[in-house]
Amino acid sequence: MTVVSGGAGAAGQPPGWPERVRALARGELTPAVPRRAATVLLLRDDASGGRPAVHLLRRRTSMAFAGGMYAFPGGGVDPRDERPVRWAGPELAQWSALLGLEPAAAQAVVCAAVRETFEESGVLLAGPADGPGLVGDTTGADWEADRTALVRHEVAFAEVLERRGLALRSDLLRPCARWVTPEFEERRYDTWFFLAALPAGQRTRDVSGEADRTVWLTAAEAVAAFDRGELTMLPPTVTMLRDLLPYGRAAEALAAAGERDLGPVMATATVDAAGTVLLSWPGHVQGGIRRHPKAAGR
Numbered sequence: 001m002t003v004v005s006g007g008a009g010a011a012g013q014p015p016g017w018p019e020r021v022r023a024l025a026r027g028e029l030t031p032a033v034p035r036r037a038a039t040v041l042l043l044r045d046d047a048s049g050g051r052p053a054v055h056l057l058r059r060r061t062s063m064a065f066a067g068g069m070y071a072f073p074g075g076g077v078d079p080r081d082e083r084p085v086r087w088a089g090p091e092l093a094q095w096s097a098l099l100g101l102e103p104a105a106a107q108a109v110v111c112a113a114v115r116e117t118f119e120e121s122g123v124l125l126a127g128p129a130d131g132p133g134l135v136g137d138t139t140g141a142d143w144e145a146d147r148t149a150l151v152r153h154e155v156a157f158a159e160v161l162e163r164r165g166l167a168l169r170s171d172l173l174r175p176c177a178r179w180v181t182p183e184f185e186e187r188r189y190d191t192w193f194f195l196a197a198l199p200a201g202q203r204t205r206d207v208s209g210e211a212d213r214t215v216w217l218t219a220a221e222a223v224a225a226f227d228r229g230e231l232t233m234l235p236p237t238v239t240m241l242r243d244l245l246p247y248g249r250a251a252e253a254l255a256a257a258g259e260r261d262l263g264p265v266m267a268t269a270t271v272d273a274a275g276t277v278l279l280s281w282p283g284h285v286q287g288g289i290r291r292h293p294k295a296a297g298r
Contacts, residue, residue, distance in 0.1 A: 017277045020184040021269045033185035034190035035289050036105070038113035039074025040173070041240060042123060043250035044198040051218045052250045054241065055121060055204050057211035069232045070215075070222070070239075073120035073208070074113070076189065080156040081108035081115065081287035086129045087175035089171030098175060099192060099262065113194050114146050115157040119150050122181060122205035125196055129167040142268070147207065172196050176243070179236040180266040182279065190264065193240055197250040219244035235267070235281065 023029035042055040043194040056070045082104045090098075116125045127134045146164075149155045161168060173194040181188035192279070196202070206214045217225070219241045225231040226238050234242075247253040267279040 014028060016138065016267075017184065018271045018275045020186075021271050021277055024184045024269075029184065032086075032186060032188045034180055036109060036112075037075060037189040037191040038077065038109050038116060038194065039191055040070045040113050040117045040182050040194045040196050041119065041176070041197055041244070042117065042198050042204065043244075043253060045250050046218075051220065051245075051248055052223065053218050054244065055198075056215050056217060056222065057120060057208055058213040059210055059216075069234055069237070071234070071237055072193075073117045073123075075116040075120070077108045077112040078115070078153070080158070081111040083156050083158045085111055085158040086167035087128065088167040088169050089173075090128075095170065099178075100209075109174065109192050111157055113173060113192070114168050115131050115150060117196070118157075119147060120208040120210070122147065122207050122281050123194040123198060124166075125169050125172045125199065126166040127169050129161075129165050134172075134201075135166065135171065135200045136199075138202055139205065144207075151209065170193040172199070174254045175262055176260045177236065177240060178259040178262050178264045180264045181250060182267045182269055182271055191236070192262075193236065195250075195254050198255065202280040235279075236265075239281075268289070 020029060024031070041182045043052045044055070045052050055073065058070050059068065068162075085107065087107075092103040092107055095110055096103045099106045099108065099109060114125045118138075122138055124138050124143075132154055135259060146155075146160050150157060150160065152265065157168075173196050175192055176195050177193040178191065179193070180190045187221050204214065204216075208214075221234055222231065222241050223245065226241075247256065265281055266282050272278055
């Protein structure tokens with residue numbers, strides 16, 4: 001289905017989009033190479049039996065990519081994410097086959113998912129390297145020092161785990177989608193989406209320097225707010241939220257992730273007579289970035 005996606009120009013779209021789409025169609029625009037990235041949908045069950053909530057961050061309007069939009073914790077793969085890391089869960093060969101990447105690249109994507117979640121929310125998907133269990137409270141000053149050092153690129157994630165005697169718990173992650181930024185965009189990402197349940201004893205913190213607000217919302221609440229124009233989101237974000245609507249518990253959503261198609265999803269674009277960019281995603285009906293006067297105050 002063809003949909004309109006938006007930002008600040010015609011139909012709310014970024015003003016540079018139409019000419020970039022036309023240039024791409026004329027063969028005058030060389031698409032940027034997508035940077036590998038990973039993002040995690042952290043799920044938290046409701047103690048009273050309600051539907052699980054998902055953790056969302058509103059990116060600062062000053063951010064070059066997706067400024068002012070709600071997103072999940074995540075970011076680009078760092079070259080140091082390929083360093084040997086203490087690992088628990090499915091072997092790298094399994095992750096390699098699942099993600100369609102060479103083992104080192106597959107490790108880097110999974111490592112980026114766990115590292116970025118820690119950097120942007122304070123939640124660490126790791127456990128003792130020599131036994132069962134998961135990391136508990138990560139709110140102490142020593143944890144904050146490690147998190148800050150990672151954000152500043154002063155240390156590799158593998159070093160933090162090694163020093164603390166921890167292993168990355170890849171078994172806590174379930175890949176659920178892969179989206180690639182359209183070819184006409186200046187900044188492009190090849191992003192794997194993962195599901196994970198919030199570990200017992202841990203809590204998210206508003207620590208991301210890239211965000212100015214964090215919330216826990218059920219998928220239904222977030223989608224309804226998007227539909228009303230109160231939240232702005234990129235197409236993959238609202239699509240992932242809509243996909244969570246049927247599930248009553250986090251475990252149900254994680255169990256169903258294994259049935260998902262991990263083939264890359266990328267929009268195609270055309271420009272109509274009014275100069276509006278029309279985007280279509282094969283098999284997906286959700287589009288763009290709803291803008292609304294109410295959004296400015298959120």
